[in-house]
Amino acid sequence: MRIKENGKWKWVFFLYVLIIIRLIVFKYPYSELRDIMSHWQKDVVWEGLSSANFTLFKTIRMYIRYYDRLNSFENLFGNILVFIPYGMLYPLAFPKKKDYFIFLPSVFLFVTSIELFQLLSAFGAFDVDDILLNCMGALIGFIFMIAVPKIKW
Secondary structure: OHHHHHHHHHHHHHHHHHHHHHHHOOOOOHHHHHHHHHOOOOHHHHHHHHHOEOOOOHHHHHHHHOOOOOOHHHHHHHHHHOOHHHHHHHHHHOHHHOOHHHHHHHHHHHHHHHHHHHHHHOOOOOEHHHHHHHHHHHHHHHHHHHHOOOOOO
16 A cells, blocks of 8 residues: 555656646747747857856845845745745655655756756756755755654645
8 A cells, every 4th residue: 555655646746846847947938939949059058158147145145135126035935935845745755765865966956957958958047046945945845744754644
């Protein structure tokens, strides 16, 4: 019975990952994505590198500094909130991997892969602060699930 339950959570986790990819990577309408793909050239990577943020806390500081002029709350907390389910679903889907040393690299690789894809494809912008905020969100969800083991899921 336990195997079926884990299998169910693996499917939920997989579905959640697909939704995240859709919301973050393929957020633009299909016509825009098709246009981006049809005009993609190697120069796109250079353009992405010039607009990318590789400085930790640069974007976060900007959102805090200009909180009244930018959609700071949505960007900062949205990046955290969208990954809380990742941290909650991970130990349910992979109960034998409830270890920080397995979880943290997994979420870091997933989030970094999304950011690198955005950098290389021009489907978004690379921002190291997004990696930090997304990983923080996943860690919050993971800690919640580990700290509250009495919840009957």
